[in-house]
Amino acid sequence: MxxxxxxxxxxxxxxxxxxxxxxxxxxxxxxxxxxxxxxxxxxxxxxxxxxxxxxxxxxxxxxxxxxxxxxxxxxxxxxxxxxxxxxxxxxxxxxxxxxxxxxxVRAADFxxxxxxxxxxxxxxxxxxxxxxxxxxxxxxxxxxxxxxxxxxxxxxxxxxxxxxxxxxxxxxxxxxxxxxxxxxxxxxxxxxxxxxxxxxxxxxxxxxxxxxxxxxxxxxxxxxxxxxxxxxxxxxxxxxxxxxGRLDEYIAGRRRVARRYAEGLAAVTGEGGLLLPRPAPGNDHVYYVYVVRHPERDRILERLRARGIRLNISYPWPVHTMAGFAHLDCAKGSLPVTERLAGEIFSLPMYPSLPGHVQDQVIEELIAVLNEV
The missing domain is CATH 3.40.640.10 (Type I PLP-dependent aspartate aminotransferase-like (Major domain))
Structure with missing residues (x-):
């Protein structure tokens, strides 16, 4: 599956x-x-x-x-x-x-x-x-x-x-x-x-x-x-x-998933590698989605799909580039950080009940793909 x-x-x-x-x-x-x-x-x-x-x-x-x-x-x-x-x-x-x-937006935290x-x-x-x-x-x-x-x-x-x-x-x-x-x-x-x-x-x-x-x-x-x-x-x-009544429990679960990603992907992160989400100063992150960055995003997603892992991009098109908002007259190129991020970000599976073996599979397959690109 x-x-x-x-x-x-x-x-x-x-x-x-x-x-x-x-x-x-x-x-x-x-x-x-x-x-x-x-x-x-x-x-x-x-x-x-x-x-x-x-x-x-x-x-x-x-x-x-x-x-x-x-x-x-x-x-x-x-x-x-x-x-x-x-x-x-x-x-x-x-x-x-x-x-x-x-x-x-800011490149460090979106x-x-x-x-x-x-x-x-x-x-x-x-x-x-x-x-x-x-x-x-x-x-x-x-x-x-x-x-x-x-x-x-x-x-x-x-x-x-x-x-x-x-x-x-x-x-x-x-x-x-x-x-x-x-x-x-x-x-x-x-x-x-x-x-x-x-x-x-x-x-x-x-x-x-x-x-x-x-x-x-x-x-x-x-x-x-x-x-x-x-x-x-x-x-x-x-x-x-x-x-x-279970919201704090859900948040704790999301943070556990985030920590597991950070630990499991540590070897492939850093300059030129995968960039993981970082809480902004003073923030307590609840990880609604776990958004990472890589300049070879499209190649990575294609290879992961071939391995049975279908990830998401939140969001592939900045709003100002959509045809439905052309009337706002915000030219492409006017928001350079937003536009650059849209070409690099993708989301890893994130929900409190994410099975551990599924997360481990994602980590292993992502590391393998990153070592190929």
């Missing part, structure tokens, strides 16, 4: 009884939409982050979109973010009629180069979206200062950073709001789509709750537009509620 970068079945087999009980709990509750499971998960997820408010939504893309709208960002406003992210980050910005402006943000601010800039990528946090301190100085809102995109910390602060607890995804592959993933918005503002929380429910404050009465049907499903909420 081919080795994949992610597989939910080992986890499901371990947690099957609890997952099925969660489904049964919802079906027996008598309420299938915006019931006790959604309310309970929102309260507990907010509590995990030390935040007063959490509004759940149907997916991570809409978490970003509704958060930006609730923060007052709209058509024609400029939003500063990065291009080496999953396309949904920019799809959400584009979807409200705002204009994305990109800054480059995170936003915060030193470039000030120069990207214009009179039309309204927001900064800080993407906590691959499992670790952007340094938010300089972005907080810029946001305060220029009257901007700061949104954390935490889709890949559940439980990560930067300089002691947990991802999602710093900005004006934070957007999360609970897509199945995530550090905290459901068995379908899901998302949430954390905030310290009761007004932002109330706005997200209206936006997710057609713009309604009361049933059948629309208070504002636009409005959407963006509610988290009760079944997913109950599953996430159960899994939230």
């Amino acid at each position: 081919a080795v994949q970068v992610w597989d939910y079945l080992p986890e499901y087999r371990n947690e099957r009884a609890d997952i099925l009980d969660a489904v049964e709990t919802v079906f027996e509750s008598g309420q299938l939409v915006l019931g006790k499971s959604v309310a309970g998960f929102e309260q507990e997820f907010a509590g995990y982050h030390g935040m007063p408010y959490c509004a759940s939504v149907d997916n991570g893309t809409n978490a970003i979109r509704l958060a930006l709208l609730a923060l007052g960002v709209g058509a024609g406003d400029e939003v500063i973010t990065v291009s080496n992210t999953a396309a949904p980050t920019v799809v959400a910005i584009d979807g409200i009629g705002a204009v994305t402006r990109f800054v480059d 995170l936003m180069d915060t030193e470039q943000v000030a120069a990207a601010i214009t009179p039309r800039t309204k927001a900064i979206v800080a993407v906590h990528l691959y499992g670790q946090c952007v340094d938010l301190a300089p972005l907080e200062r810029l946001a305060a100085d220029h009257g901007l809102v700061l949104l954390e995109d935490c889709a890949q950073a559940h439980g990560a910390r930067g300089r002691g602060r947990i991802a999602g607890s710093v900005g004006d709001a934070a957007a999360f995804s609970f897509y199945p592959t995530k550090v905290l993933g459901g068995y379908g789509d899901g998302g949430a918005v954390l905030t310290r503002s009761s007004e932002v929380d109330a706005a997200v709750r209206r936006l997710r429910y057609y713009g309604m404050g009361e049933v059948y009465y629309v208070e504002q537009t636009p409005g959407f049907n963006s509610r988290l499903d009760e079944v997913q909420a109950e599953i996430l509620r159960r899994k939230l």
Whole structure:
């Protein structure tokens, strides 16, 4: 059987009884939409982050979109973010009629180069979206200062950073709001789509709750537009509620997998060899994905496929190079670090229930291929 970068079945087999009980709990509750499971998960997820408010939504893309709208960002406003992210980050910005402006990233950790943000601010800039990528946090301190100085809102995109910390602060607890995804592959993933918005503002929380429910404050009465049907499903909420209690365990498992890679691949790393992920200063990495670099990436992946190991690239195309975002007028070559990384990065299998013998196989085959190229 081919080795994949992610597989939910080992986890499901371990947690099957609890997952099925969660489904049964919802079906027996008598309420299938915006019931006790959604309310309970929102309260507990907010509590995990030390935040007063959490509004759940149907997916991570809409978490970003509704958060930006609730923060007052709209058509024609400029939003500063990065291009080496999953396309949904920019799809959400584009979807409200705002204009994305990109800054480059740092080669050492793939995170936003915060030193470039000030120069990207214009009179039309309204927001900064800080993407906590691959499992670790952007340094938010300089972005907080810029946001305060220029009257901007700061949104954390935490889709890949559940439980990560930067300089002691947990991802999602710093900005004006934070957007999360609970897509199945995530550090905290459901068995379908899901998302949430954390905030310290009761007004932002109330706005997200209206936006997710057609713009309604009361049933059948629309208070504002636009409005959407963006509610988290009760079944997913109950599953996430159960899994939230195991989130720290999942993170510990991912860190064990990361340590095993670091130890097993030590002989082929370094200058001119394989570059392994490094936590940025002050960061506690949760390893949503384990992204490595090598200048011969494409040859390596081709040879690994021939050996039955199918790895992933997160992400092969920077957003600004995609045809669907040509209207953003960000020329190829304008983000040199982002573009160089896109040609060198690839992801090794990473999930807490990754069997040890499978990881050992990946390490052995990768070392063999690296010795060939």
